[in-house]
Amino acid sequence: MAVHQGHWVRQLRVEPGTQIAPVCSPAVLGPAIEQVGQDAIDWAIALGHTIAVRAAEVSPRFGKGPAQIATLRLGTESAAIIAMLGIDSGSIDTPAITEDTIRAIQDYVHRGIPLPTIWASVRQGHAWLAEAYMRACVEHVPVAEQPTQLQLAVEVLFNFVDRFSEAIGREYGLEHERWVMTTVAARDEMVRTILAGDCGDVPAAENILHYSLAHRTHIGVVLWADSSKAAEDSALHKIAVALLHAAGAEQTLLIPYGRSSMYAWGNSARPLSVAGDELASVLDKYNGVRAAIGDTHTGLSGFVATHQEALEVREMIETLGMRDKLIDFTSVHLLTLLAHNPARARRFVRMELGALAADEPQVAELRKTVAAYLRLKRSPLAVANELFVVRNTVSYRIKKAEELLGRSLDERTLETWVALTLKEVLPPDVIEAVDIHSAEKL
CATH class of the missing domain: 3.30.70.2730 (Alpha-Beta Plaits)
Known part of the structure; x- marks a missing residue:
């Protein structure tokens, strides 16, 4: 049992206006806020969110969608809060797991995410959790007290992660036993078999699925x-x-x-x-x-x-x-x-369209006309009827588009059409964001 308390965690807070909505239940949040205050819990919630996002990047099987990140946060947010309460009270006798984390484990079982993958993520998440709390300790605790408080944080965190991992294994096993006994699990397993190309008895599969x-x-x-x-x-x-x-x-x-x-x-x-x-x-x-x-x-x-x-x-x-x-x-x-590599897709658009890729209303109108022109087999009349403009307007726009392209639309027709299609579906802000993160891959 640790003999010191770490009330310094009550000083932790996020920048005003940057709070993140919690995913944990009131049963977890209420007592925690009462013990250390709303500001400190906001900090723990933000830390849990950061760890969840990083875990999804390291282990893609968890999924990167908002709902999948929210499921990850049920565990990471709970862990960040439990660690904070343990440091604050100076006690290693913290809960090993919350009902929120158990909900996340049930989700992983149903999605077929293996237990070793979860344990590996827990170990990595613990490292990030420990790093964040030790950095916070150095920033908020006087130098003379830091050795004692760092030791307290290490003791609480390492004791917690051991019991947390054990509890996850236990809950995973219990849920897996329940899951495999259900009709849903039998159908799920059969679908996985079919998708893997291992279905050798179609009538038997149909009986299990109740589906032809x-x-x-x-x-x-x-x-x-x-x-x-x-x-x-x-x-x-x-x-x-x-x-x-x-x-x-x-x-x-x-x-x-x-x-x-x-x-x-x-x-x-x-x-x-x-x-x-x-x-x-x-x-x-x-x-x-x-x-x-x-x-x-x-x-x-x-x-x-x-x-x-x-x-x-x-x-x-x-x-x-x-x-x-x-x-x-x-x-x-x-x-x-x-579109598997958005950064290259963006570069392809710019190389093929040149000035015709500009994000301006007039240029966008030219792209719309060119796309229709190529799709309608280069018929200005057909384009005019579709866009509700006169034929001369279509001819003018095609000429302007060719000037921006620097070539005739009779050249590189397929490449031009593909680039126009990509430009249509890739929002400019998304293109820029992806380009920053993917530049090193080019």
């Missing part, structure tokens, strides 16, 4: 919530069913993927369609929920293909920072091939 795989046209949907609140307030399964029925599905298969995501399929003996505004109108009713949709494919291989396409669309959405609520694979197929 052979001789049916399938469409895959990946749904996710941008925040844990959206996931709780919106029933993802209802949205998935509505989307699939709007596409013409006769059967549906829904597989939750953690607390804030869902994989879904629909099938039909008749053709399915992702076209039209009906699907988009489904999502318009819900805030914070987004969807990626694969193309339609037939049979067992089609079940796999449409899901993989939906995953590619989601990855592209998150990589490029696109804010669309619903995107289907067919409309962005080319982008999924080109």
